[in-house]
Amino acid sequence: MESNGNEELSRIIDELKSLKTEKSNIEHRISALEAQLRKIKVKKDDEMPNSNGSCTSTVKSFVDSSFGHGLSPNMIYRYSRHLLLPSFGVQGQSNLVKSSILVVGAGGLGAPALLYLAACGVGRLGIVDHDIVELNNLHRQIIHTEAYIGWSKVESAAAACRSVNSTIQIVEHKEAFRTSNALEIMSKYDIVVDATDNVPSRYMINDCCVVLGKPLVSGAALGMEGQLTVYNYNGGPCYRCLFPVPPPTTACQRCSDSGVLGVVPGVIGCLQALEAIKIASVIGEPLSGRMLLFDALSARIRIVKLRERSSQCKACGENAALTQQQFQNFDYEKFTQSPLSTSPLKLNLLTPTARISSKEYSEKVAGREAHILVDVRPTHHYKIVSLPNSMNIPLPTLEDRLPEISSALKKEEERRGVNTGSSACLYVICRRGNDSQRAVECLHKMGLTSAKDIIGGLETWAHDVDPNFPTY
Amino acid sequence: MQLTLEFGGGLELLCDSVKIHKINVDPEAGVEKLTMKHLLAWVRTNLIKERPEMFMKGDSVRPGVLVLVNDCDWELTGQLDTTLEEKDVVVFISTLHGG
Numbered sequence: 001m002e003s004n005g006n007e008e009l010s011r012i013i014d015e016l017k018s019l020k021t022e023k024s025n026i027e028h029r030i031s032a033l034e035a036q037l038r039k040i041k042v043k044k045d046d047e048m049p050n051s052n053g054s055c056t057s058t059v060k061s062f063v064d065s066s067f068g069h070g071l072s073p074n075m076i077y078r079y080s081r082h083l084l085l086p087s088f089g090v091q092g093q094s095n096l097v098k099s100s101i102l103v104v105g106a107g108g109l110g111a112p113a114l115l116y117l118a119a120c121g122v123g124r125l126g127i128v129d130h131d132i133v134e135l136n137n138l139h140r141q142i143i144h145t146e147a148y149i150g151w152s153k154v155e156s157a158a159a160a161c162r163s164v165n166s167t168i169q170i171v172e173h174k175e176a177f178r179t180s181n182a183l184e185i186m187s188k189y190d191i192v193v194d195a196t197d198n199v200p201s202r203y204m205i206n207d208c209c210v211v212l213g214k215p216l217v218s219g220a221a222l223g224m225e226g227q228l229t230v231y232n233y234n235g236g237p238c239y240r241c242l243f244p245v246p247p248p249t250t251a252c253q254r255c256s257d258s259g260v261l262g263v264v265p266g267v268i269g270c271l272q273a274l275e276a277i278k279i280a281s282v283i284g285e286p287l288s289g290r291m292l293l294f295d296a297l298s299a300r301i302r303i304v305k306l307r308e309r310s311s312q313c314k315a316c317g318e319n320a321a322l323t324q325q326q327f328q329n330f331d332y333e334k335f336t337q338s339p340l341s342t343s344p345l346k347l348n349l350l351t352p353t354a355r356i357s358s359k360e361y362s363e364k365v366a367g368r369e370a371h372i373l374v375d376v377r378p379t380h381h382y383k384i385v386s387l388p389n390s391m392n393i394p395l396p397t398l399e400d401r402l403p404e405i406s407s408a409l410k411k412e413e414e415r416r417g418v419n420t421g422s423s424a425c426l427y428v429i430c431r432r433g434n435d436s437q438r439a440v441e442c443l444h445k446m447g448l449t450s451a452k453d454i455i456g457g458l459e460t461w462a463h464d465v466d467p468n469f470p471t472y
Numbered sequence: 473m474q475l476t477l478e479f480g481g482g483l484e485l486l487c488d489s490v491k492i493h494k495i496n497v498d499p500e501a502g503v504e505k506l507t508m509k510h511l512l513a514w515v516r517t518n519l520i521k522e523r524p525e526m527f528m529k530g531d532s533v534r535p536g537v538l539v540l541v542n543d544c545d546w547e548l549t550g551q552l553d554t555t556l557e558e559k560d561v562v563v564f565i566s567t568l569h570g571g
């Protein structure tokens with residue numbers, strides 16, 4: 001009975017696996033064919049079904065010339081709710097259809113921004129990203145679906161945008177945005193949306209916008225808070241006017257370290273789409289010279305007045321005259337002391353003798369070696385998952401709680417009946433193996449010279465020792 | 473003088489994770505008006521519980537922190553020389569970079 005159940009289970013799992021692969025292949029085939037179809041359709045212009053759903057092959061000259069606003073019958077029907085808005089109307093939509101917008105970053109901010117920009121009928125929509133879709137993106141990057149895990153974010157986002165609106169041009173830039181390609185990519189667009197997640201990119205995108213004279217819709221989100229503003233628009237300030245000096249690297253938290261409530265970048269991304277639409281369609285008052293601060297927990301939105309364009313600004317100031325050449329030679333990683341890519345930091349503080357691999361540690365556990373394992377992650381991380389028999393002492397409290405470690409070591413020695421002369425070992429672990437090195441450095445200074453860090457932390461443990469150990 | 477101070481963008485972590493502080497602070501002896509410069513020193517002594525370098529640099533805020541007096545960038549009101557009035561609201565916000 002038992003073994004029958006197991007067979008049944010593995011048969012179902014196998015079949016599911018193969019069906020999912022098949023499904024993903026089919027979906028990609030569909031999106032490739034759709035792209036081909038679109039190219040052919042662009043040539044044939046407007047032979048889409050009209051409002052009645054019947055397919056009329058419209059006389060081309062009638063479509064192009066008779067209404068004087070460049071909107072085809074199909075567009076009139078698709079965007080009718082925009083056209084009905086007195087403050088938007090035919091002129092707004094017509095401006096939108098003729099505009100081009102570049103979204104840098106197809107993550108938490110870019111996801112809703114791209115969907116709305118595609119849906120609303122922006123003429124040309126560019127997407128830049130070099131990342132791939134991962135499972136832990138999906139809680140906030142709602143443009144991506146499970147079927148696209150492992151695929152490039154640009155391809156995934158472009159397919160989603162096309163499925164919403166197959167009549168606009170979507171340009172895929174499957175590359176990292178760098179000083180070497182930024183000018184060339186950005187010069188093809190009217191408006192830029194900064195939906196990136198790091199400091200050097202923000203300075204680089206700002207400067208590129210200043211050099212090329214493009215308005216920049218800038219959004220950011222972290223934890224439970226978001227920020228939004230429009231830079232370099234209509235004489236307003238640029239990012240460097242506000243932040244001439246980059247923040248210290250310790251002040252630059254990332255979603256992968258600090259967490260983010262999925263809907264928070266969603267809200268900011270939607271507002272970025274809104275600001276970009278306002279600029280493109282020439283309606284309303286874009287959020288230039290002002291900043292919107294969103295606090296999700298207290299449900300408060302504050303809009304504050306910002307300084308004016310600074311005459312001293314290194315990018316847009318009176319004597320700045322930042323040239324394309326200067327921009328291309330500027331080292332943004334050096335300027336901000338942080339990497340453009342989001343790959344996590346890999347410290348190397350300790351000598352090899354003060355370190356141990358996760359495999360070696362697992363052998364010590366199996367060999368019942370007398371030891372203490374200290375986990376220096378924050379307590380809310382420890383609550384997600386931890387190794388058995390570890391003690392949680394967050395790094396900032398390490399010095400104060402040194403006596404606890406000493407007494408735990410003593411207890412372990414007594415319990416194991418360790419012979420006099422030898423002693424219980426002290427191992428330190430964290431999430432990725434950086435804080436554990438800082439902790440070991442600190443422990444060495446405080447006299448616990450035998451302390452060793454487990455290289456690569458729990459991520460490496462999950463990778464090399466226990467594939468079932470959850471990562472986050 | 474009664475003021476409301478707000479910390480955001482992660483700066484609240486430096487003051488026991490409390491975002492809004494209703495405070496009472498008076499100008500230095502012999503001075504009529506309370507300035508932002510004095511308020512910053514007061515905040516550093518009385519509210520900042522850890523890593524003061526994440527809040528201040530020299531006698532001003534560190535790069536990447538926006539200071540808003542009654543919802544207005546302090547660059548427009550005189551930065552450190554901004555004088556404060558009863559019931560003013562001062563916001564300190566660290567710029568975010570995530571997405």
Ligand SMILES: [Zn+2]
Nearest residue numbers: 238241313316
């Ligand atoms: Zn500027």
